[in-house]
Amino acid sequence: MIHYQLRCEAGHEFDGWFRDSEGFESQAAGGLVACPSCGSVEVNRALMAPSIPRKGRELVVSPEPPPADALPPGPQTAGGALPDAVRAALQKLREEVEKNCDYVGADFAEEARRIHYGEAAPRGIYGESSEEEAEELAEDGIAFARIPWAPRNDS
Numbered sequence: 001m002i003h004y005q006l007r008c009e010a011g012h013e014f015d016g017w018f019r020d021s022e023g024f025e026s027q028a029a030g031g032l033v034a035c036p037s038c039g040s041v042e043v044n045r046a047l048m049a050p051s052i053p054r055k056g057r058e059l060v061v062s063p064e065p066p067p068a069d070a071l072p073p074g075p076q077t078a079g080g081a082l083p084d085a086v087r088a089a090l091q092k093l094r095e096e097v098e099k100n101c102d103y104v105g106a107d108f109a110e111e112a113r114r115i116h117y118g119e120a121a122p123r124g125i126y127g128e129s130s131e132e133e134a135e136e137l138a139e140d141g142i143a144f145a146r147i148p149w150a151p152r153n154d155s
Contacts, residue, residue, distance in 0.1 A: 002017070002018050002019070002020055002021060002023075002024070003015060003016070003017055003145065003147070004016045004017075004018065004024060004045050004046075005045070005046045005047070005145075006033070006035075006043050006044070006045060006046060007043070007044055007045075007046040008035035008037070008038060008040040008042060008043050009040050009042035009043075010035070010037075010038050010040055012035050012036075012037040012038060012040075013046055014035060014036055014037070015146055015147070015148070016033060017086065017089075017148075024045070028041075028043055028044075087150055090147075090148055090149075090150035091150045091151070091152065093147060093150075094147075094149060094150055094152065095152075097124075097126050097147070098126075100124055101123070101124035101125055101126045102123055102124065102125050102126075103125075103126055103127060104125045104126070104127040105127045105128060106127065106128050106129075107127060108125065108126070108127030108128055108129045108133070109129045109130075109133035109134070109136065109137055111125055111127070112125065112137055112142050112144055113137070113140070113142060116140075116142045116143075134146070
């Protein structure tokens, strides 16, 4: 699966997951990729910076993330519930993030800045940020990605 940051003709940005780049191209050409804000099918890939963890980084034990019932409902598509294969892929992604990254909660934007400016050890982190904090991180050139947070397999 490949993750793209997408932008419609009205300037709305949103995430999209595709099997490969050809999958995105064929779906976009067929009008199958629509903006969730305005419904436009004139959608292109937006510029995005990858967030790649460094090899050999020291793992730090992180605090427990919030319970599943404290999180917003699971991801959905414009047509309803996610297909099982997509849900399984998102659950696997969540497991990998929780296993390999430190949960920093609402301090995500602050910790991302500290890592970016060398004030904290480089490592993968995850947590929450407001829309405003996310925009400020992007404006500052700090690489991060938003991912849909699927419910755990065991919940």
